[in-house]
Amino acid sequence: MSRQSADRLLSIGLMAAGLLSGVLLLFIVLFISMESWPVLHHTSLSTLLTSTDWRPSMGGFGLLAILVGSLSVSFLALLLAAPLGLATAFYLSVYAPPKIAAFGQKLIEVMAGIPSVVFGLWGLVTLVPIMVHLSPPGTSLLTAGIVLAIMIAPTLTVFSLLAIKSVPMATVQSGRALGLGRGTILRTIILPQARPGIVTGILLALARALGETMAVMMVAGNVVHIPTSLLDPVRTLTANIALEMGYALEAHRAALFMSGLLVMLITLVIVMAAGFKSDGTDKAP
Amino acid sequence: MKRSVSNRILATSFAGGAFLLAALFLWILGDILWRGLAGIDLAFLIQNPLNAGRSGGIRSVLVATLYIISLSIVIAAPLGLLAGMFLSELCHVYPRISRLIRQSLDTLAGVPSIIFGLFGNAVFAQYLGFRVSILTGALTLAVMILPFLIRSVEHSLRSLPAYYHRSAQALGLSRTTIMGHILLPAALPGLSTGLVLGIGRALAETAALVFTSGYVARMPGSVFDSGRALSVHIFDLAMNVPGGSTNAYKSAAVLVALLLIINLAIMALGHMRNRRRGEPNGC
Structure with missing residues (x-):
């Protein structure tokens, strides 16, 4: 040739x-x-999105309660994870001695790779028995939020660390030369430049929370209703799929794909917003 | 001074947050390894599950996992290698297409794993007629890890010094020779890292496998049989089998140990990669 x-x-x-x-x-x-698509022959899109009546065997395909479940679990997790994840990123990049920083970063990388089913197992066997003391049976919006927060915190920290590390060293050093303290350097030099990257990390963590299935399903209680307290059980769109896919047929099956379509569209919008924010050609491999 | 007091409070609260998170991580890791490894012996690894997994071991589960992972790598690696080469070597020739593909892959990487499960169930299990089987699970995982493989191929080819490429071109070597004899061998540590990362991701996956490769815990006879992956086994024991949590913990410890080994491999490969320095080959 x-x-x-x-x-x-x-x-x-x-x-x-x-x-x-x-x-x-x-x-x-x-x-x-x-x-x-077939579920729309059965129930209109507006009913799907505004009805809380999910009884597939009786032809009730309202996804509102489950959608609210997904959103509340994810935002709760983000609310818990953001302060922890950001504090960790700031500590590791600005304050920690090199050895502790290296260990911390390694630990975060390892945790980011731990399977969600392992977090779920820990949640179910170790955390739920603790949460029972607050209110039985222990599986609830709060429990799911805590487990999910621990799971998404590494994502948030990794992206924030990347953003902080991409701040030009020269600007940080000129701050030091001016005699500024670490806190001041962080606030006035690092944060303004790292903010877009940190926002990307927060958005991606939220997307991960919305798409998470196994761990949430194992500790959320999975009852279909709009939660009125943190201790109520909830069902998420992803858990809905995993719980019922095994035996769903025809319109019911289509309704589960509709749950999936909703999750996918919401996460894609978030992921794209995160992508456009950072606009970097080379993200973390 | 007021400033320095507030800075100190800030520093303390950051350290507090970091140590709280680290403590939670170590609690979970310790809990899994401590409780899990305590009861593990050789018999657990080489016996088949008995009594819905409550007793016996995880032999058939390990075999099914091995089938699913290796098949998915066999499917995804060649495609990932070629696509990654396209994005790093031909992006000058087709800048617009490369950008579109890259954006599409970045977005694909953010799609939740259960969506891949739905997709695999609809396309591979039903339309292509592979039913719930090891093949269906492997194809689904292949689609899922593809963006990460491509990214790492592209990344490791790009991070080669530009003079490799330029000197080879100056010698009048063809593109095929440059790729096959110079760039790919030089990028090998990076390519292997990507592969190992892909294996790690596939190993950790549960949601995409539950209704593609399925639950059946019997020893799979061929890739057209259903097979229960290790992660699915943990899930089933914890959620659906009363009294299954002891063996769920043991299986989780095996899974976490495998992933820790993978992490060590990646660290070793990273070490090999860092020895080479030079001006990277940008697009």
Whole structure:
């Protein structure tokens, strides 16, 4: 084979692989939409989104309570995780001695890779028995929020650390040369420059919380109703899918795909907002 | 001075937050490893599960996990390698397409794993007729880890010094030779890191597998059988099997230990990678 034709073949192969991977997202969105379509013959979109009546065997496909469940668990988790995750990022990047900083960063990387089912197991066997003292049975919005917060905190910390590290060293050093304290340097030099990256981290953590399934399902109680207190059980859109996919048929199955479509659209909007904010060509690998 | 007092309060509260988070992490890791590793012996690894997993071991589960992970890597790695090469080497030739593909992949990486499970169930299990099987699970995981593989291929090719590329071009070598004989071998540590990261992700996954590769705990005979992955086994024991939490903890300890080994491998590979320095090859 001549070198020109070998080169051409390589280019074509690379191009084909690139295009195939590029259209996967589109393909997934199309397929999930197609599969959820049949439920609209049965129940209108407005009923799906405004009714809290989820009784698939009786033809009730209202997703509102479950949507509220998803949003409340995720925002609660973010509310708990953001202060912890940000404090950790600030401490590790600005205050900690090098050895502690290196250990802390390693620990966070390890935790970011721990499977959600392991967090769920810990939540179910260790945390729920503690939460029972607040209110039985211990599985609740609050329990799910705590477990989820611990899970998304590493995401938040990793992205904040990246943002802080990308602040030019020269600006930090000129601050030091002026005799500014660490807190002042953090507030006046690092934070203003790192803010877009930190916002990206917060958004991605929220997206991760919304899409999380196993851990939440194991500790949230999974009752379909709009929660009125932190100790109420809740069901999320993702848990709804995992709980009922095993036996769902026809309209019910389509309604579960509709739950998935909702989760996907919400997380995609958040992920895209995060992407446009940072606008970096090279994020963390 | 007022300023320094408020700065000190700030510093203390940051340290407090960091130590609280670290304590929670160590509590969870310790809880899993302590309780789990306590009861593990060789028999647990080489016996099949009995009595819905309450007794016996995890042999068939480990075999199914191995099948699912290796098959998904076999499917995703070649595609990921080619697509990553496209994004790093041909992005000058097709800047607009490369940018679109990159954005699409970044977004794909943010899609929740249960959505991949739905997709895999609808496409691979139903439309393509593979049913709930190891093959369906592997294809689903392959789609899921693809963006990460591509990213790491692109990243490790890009971080090679630009003079590798330029000197090879100056010698009049063809693109195929430059790729095959110079760039890919040089990028090997980075490529392996990506692969190991992909394996870690696949190993940690549960939601995408529950209704693609399924629950069946029997020893799989072929890739068309359903097979229960380790993560699914933990979930099932904890949620659906009364009295299953002891073995759930043991299985979780095995899973966490595997992931820690993967982390060590990545650290070792990173060490190899850091030895080389030079001006990176930007797009």
